[in-house]
Amino acid sequence: MEWLTVAIAKGRIEKDMNKIFYEIGMGDWIDQGSRKLVFEDHVNLIKYIFVKPVDVVTYVEKGVADLGVVGKDVILEQEGDVYELLDLQFGKCTFAVASFPQNKQFRLKNNIRIATKYPNITKKYFQKEDIEIIPLNGSVELAPIMGLSDVIVDLVETGNTLKANGLVVLEEMMPISAKVICNKVSYRFQYEKIMSYTRKISEGREKYN
Numbered sequence: 001m002e003w004l005t006v007a008i009a010k011g012r013i014e015k016d017m018n019k020i021f022y023e024i025g026m027g028d029w030i031d032q033g034s035r036k037l038v039f040e041d042h043v044n045l046i047k048y049i050f051v052k053p054v055d056v057v058t059y060v061e062k063g064v065a066d067l068g069v070v071g072k073d074v075i076l077e078q079e080g081d082v083y084e085l086l087d088l089q090f091g092k093c094t095f096a097v098a099s100f101p102q103n104k105q106f107r108l109k110n111n112i113r114i115a116t117k118y119p120n121i122t123k124k125y126f127q128k129e130d131i132e133i134i135p136l137n138g139s140v141e142l143a144p145i146m147g148l149s150d151v152i153v154d155l156v157e158t159g160n161t162l163k164a165n166g167l168v169v170l171e172e173m174m175p176i177s178a179k180v181i182c183n184k185v186s187y188r189f190q191y192e193k194i195m196s197y198t199r200k201i202s203e204g205r206e207k208y209n
Ligand code: PRP
Pocket: 137, 138, 139, 140, 141, 154, 155, 156, 157, 158, 159, 160, 161, 162
């Protein structure tokens, strides 16, 4: 029997996945708080690797990992050539354009300055419009406050970060949740094992949600 390698996005998604693994009785390998990055489940022959969300798609696309668990936001931004097998129904949030309420007419402006961690998604969404993308790596909500941009494109989950900074959603763009992705070659050659694994995850997800 062959091993499967699964790349999991560190952070919020990792925590939700651990709950699912316990739910389906496949969590014996979990060692929370450990600094280890590779774990082996010798019962089910699954190797788990923990990487930054943006790197999950790379590991899966290159075939180093057969499967990955990561947010749809990252999949869209990376434009990874992978299959999406399962919507996990957690990590739910919305992509939105946000700013101060008085900027709600931002589309009337020439050369709209947009700060974001997601330049590709932003470019696609605005298409032909006259925009300047200001790429940032985090705390994007600061940009309009500091006058660096007119609006931001970012994820909104509870809305607390926007609210705490006096910002509001001006346009909702698309819903986001965590997904299981698959390498295209693995999908052909390890089909049975991948299907039985994702079926178990899917059952765990239903119990957990
Ligand atoms: C994310 C996102 C928003 C916030 C949304 O930031 O970029 O800022 O969470 O969540 P909320 O609507 O519940 O407040 P994150 O905490 O991941 O930090 P970063 O943007 O600095 O990377």
